[in-house]
Amino acid sequence: MLLRLSFISLIVWFLYRIPNEFLNLDIFKIKKINIGENSKTLNEELSVVAEKMYDKSIWQLDMKKLKKELSKDVRLESVEISHEKVGEVDIKVEEKKLLYYAQIGERIYLMDKRGEVFGYFNEREKMSLPLLVSGDGKNVSSLVEVLSNLQEYAFYDSISQIYEVDSKRIDIILVDGTKIFTNTSVDKKKYKVAMALYFEVMKHKKIAYMDLRFQDFIIRYVEDDDGR
Known part of the structure; x- marks a missing residue:
């Protein structure tokens, strides 16, 4: 055994x-x-x-x-x-590909295509990208949704910043100071028409703002604000 x-x-x-x-x-x-x-x-x-x-x-x-x-x-x-x-x-x-900068509160962050923060501003080489401005970050998804509808159009590269004014209005600021009033309900095709209209009008007049939220385009010129 x-x-x-x-x-x-x-x-x-x-x-x-x-x-x-x-x-x-x-x-x-x-x-x-x-x-x-x-x-x-x-x-x-x-x-x-x-x-x-x-x-x-x-x-x-x-x-x-x-x-x-x-x-x-x-x-x-x-x-x-x-x-x-x-x-x-x-x-x-x-x-992750850097697609936006996001100012949330007093800090500026790096943001990807999904609107997710993945770093601080100084962690990547500086690029010319839209700046999303949000007080608390809760409305970032709405801002990203608007920008995603604009990415294939030429004036996307002219976007300086974007922020929410209220629940019915989001402002896009272009590098030349032009404001575009919009919201998440604006159809993607409308941006294509707005882009063509913007470049055509800018040949003759400087635009103060374009409002895309209604059926008709509303355009106000800088001359109107100056009283001329």
Whole structure:
């Protein structure tokens, strides 16, 4: 009986020892971590992750867990971690595209296409982008909705800032000072007509504002405000 138990114990030891020794061979250890070059902001964070992975057996690494942890970073659009070559791991991340600046309260933030804040103004290279102005951030989705209807039109690049005046009016300020009164109910096609009208009228007169909220376009010229 004792001999049988000893024999079984020996077999169990071998079954444990052989795979354990095999899986910890140097051939399975990570000696190189390739980090994609499309991330400038996150180099430091990714380097820390790489240090944790270095010289670990590939069998000891939980790729899904690592991906999940990196994906928590609000600055990232996507994360991919792969093991294509022996001893190497590839980490590729795609940073969120900066589409707007958002002034919420007294701070200016970076904002993506979904209207989600993912950083502070000074964390990215400065760009010519619309500034969404909001006291508390609660109306940001309405401002983003309006801007998304304008993105394919030429005067989108002329937008300086956008803010909500009240529940029925959103003001868009162009770089030349022209104001466009609108709201989320204004049809996308109406912006196309407004753009053509704006560029045509500006050849002859300076526009103070265009009101797009009603069936007819309402245009007030700077000359009207000056009393001329």
